[in-house]
Amino acid sequence: MVTVAFIGAGSVEFTRNVVTDLCSYPELSQAGLHLALHDISPDRLAFAEELTRRLVAQTGASATVTASAERGAALDGAQYVINEVQVGGYAATRTDFDIPARYGVRQTIGDTLGIGGIMRGLRTIPVVTALARDMLRYCPDAYLLNYSNPMAMLPWAVYAGTDFRNVFGLCHSVRDTHAFLAGLVGVDTASVKFVTAGFNHQAFVLRFEQDGQSLYPRLTEVIDGSPELQRRVRVELYRRFGYFPTESSEHSAEYVPWFMRHEDQVDQYRIFVGDYLARSEENLAELAALQDQLKAGTEIEIDPTDELASQFIHSMETGTEREIYVNVRNGGLISSLPDDCCVEVPCAVSARSARPERVGPLPPQLAALNRTFLNVVELTVAAALEGSREHVYHAALLDPNTAATLTVGQTVAMVDELLAAHAPLLPAGLS
Numbered sequence: 001m002v003t004v005a006f007i008g009a010g011s012v013e014f015t016r017n018v019v020t021d022l023c024s025y026p027e028l029s030q031a032g033l034h035l036a037l038h039d040i041s042p043d044r045l046a047f048a049e050e051l052t053r054r055l056v057a058q059t060g061a062s063a064t065v066t067a068s069a070e071r072g073a074a075l076d077g078a079q080y081v082i083n084e085v086q087v088g089g090y091a092a093t094r095t096d097f098d099i100p101a102r103y104g105v106r107q108t109i110g111d112t113l114g115i116g117g118i119m120r121g122l123r124t125i126p127v128v129t130a131l132a133r134d135m136l137r138y139c140p141d142a143y144l145l146n147y148s149n150p151m152a153m154l155p156w157a158v159y160a161g162t163d164f165r166n167v168f169g170l171c172h173s174v175r176d177t178h179a180f181l182a183g184l185v186g187v188d189t190a191s192v193k194f195v196t197a198g199f200n201h202q203a204f205v206l207r208f209e210q211d212g213q214s215l216y217p218r219l220t221e222v223i224d225g226s227p228e229l230q231r232r233v234r235v236e237l238y239r240r241f242g243y244f245p246t247e248s249s250e251h252s253a254e255y256v257p258w259f260m261r262h263e264d265q266v267d268q269y270r271i272f273v274g275d276y277l278a279r280s281e282e283n284l285a286e287l288a289a290l291q292d293q294l295k296a297g298t299e300i301e302i303d304p305t306d307e308l309a310s311q312f313i314h315s316m317e318t319g320t321e322r323e324i325y326v327n328v329r330n331g332g333l334i335s336s337l338p339d340d341c342c343v344e345v346p347c348a349v350s351a352r353s354a355r356p357e358r359v360g361p362l363p364p365q366l367a368a369l370n371r372t373f374l375n376v377v378e379l380t381v382a383a384a385l386e387g388s389r390e391h392v393y394h395a396a397l398l399d400p401n402t403a404a405t406l407t408v409g410q411t412v413a414m415v416d417e418l419l420a421a422h423a424p425l426l427p428a429g430l431s
Contacts, residue, residue, distance in 0.1 A: 002028055004078065006018070009037035009044070012118070014307070016051060020055055023056055024059060028061075034064050036068070036074040038071050045069060047161070055256070081135060083132070096418070103410055104405055106405075112255075115402050122430060125153060125381065128154050143316070153380055154162070156342040156377065159340070181219065196246060204241075204366050223238075226389075243363065249269060254401050325353070326346075338374070379395035386429075387430060396415050
């Protein structure tokens, strides 16, 4: 029996995708699956349970489903724990956008860096560290597979704030970037040798080769011939720093000081300010539509997605060897970044084994750019774990986009207003 616990199971997209994948693997179905669901919202939990049972029935998988409002009950005996929590939900995200907007701070996604990422980190770190401590009690040998953002903060906080060590952050950005680059130069992804490393949402493709030859010259030719590509932030970063970044232009724009502050740059690079709010509203509409389908008894469309958590579990259980990009404690994996930070690197996964690979030093310009990202992440983790309001100010003052937009006084006033608005969800000492 393979037991997988879903924490924040009401985050339907990941639950639906991972459950569909797991139930579609014949080896796992034959071994027997136990899918244990937990959410603090009774309505969301009931919906997740109904959806999961429907997916199990439609796939014909040998799986049992349980749902519990008690986290410990869901964790008890689990081998894998998938964290999908979004603390505060859409309402908190709306606050993360609306208050900074009144101060003139533009954001696109606001879940990783910037003032939105800082606030999301402060809300989420206490929940994830409490989850890790519960895992030490109920399933100490399990793997914590984290999907929640801010990804660069959460595993770091688990390492720094608990004794739990078996945590792997999973994100699609590297895999999607590899596919995007291969498509641009017209080659099959499987024929390309990639090595990518850095921070989640600010990693860089260090090797992009086919048959021992770099494909970067071909990529440059494609970009030089495409005015449309030249209007993307990530392409501009590639042209200036020499290596292609893994995150979308919308995300990348809010991690650096050169774009969001300037109206002409927002127009030139077609930056969608408030992008995540629009996505969140679409997700809520999709959730409502799916709820209607379940009530009507309509069959749910089943489309395996090769989610990274599903691949990780399948490899661990069957011995199928895969390379999956993970976010883990650095510990020398990238020698030009601090040991304690959480980095994104390739990882060889097979039977009961997950081995992150050493990459060595980054090119100096990439390490320098990563350090501006690191400043905000490190200080936010410290603020949450220590209950230090001063570190929240420090993180915001050192954030590239915020610092390019506001004065010191404006930044402090904005932080104060956000901390007051989020007070019920924050660690002691910050409200």
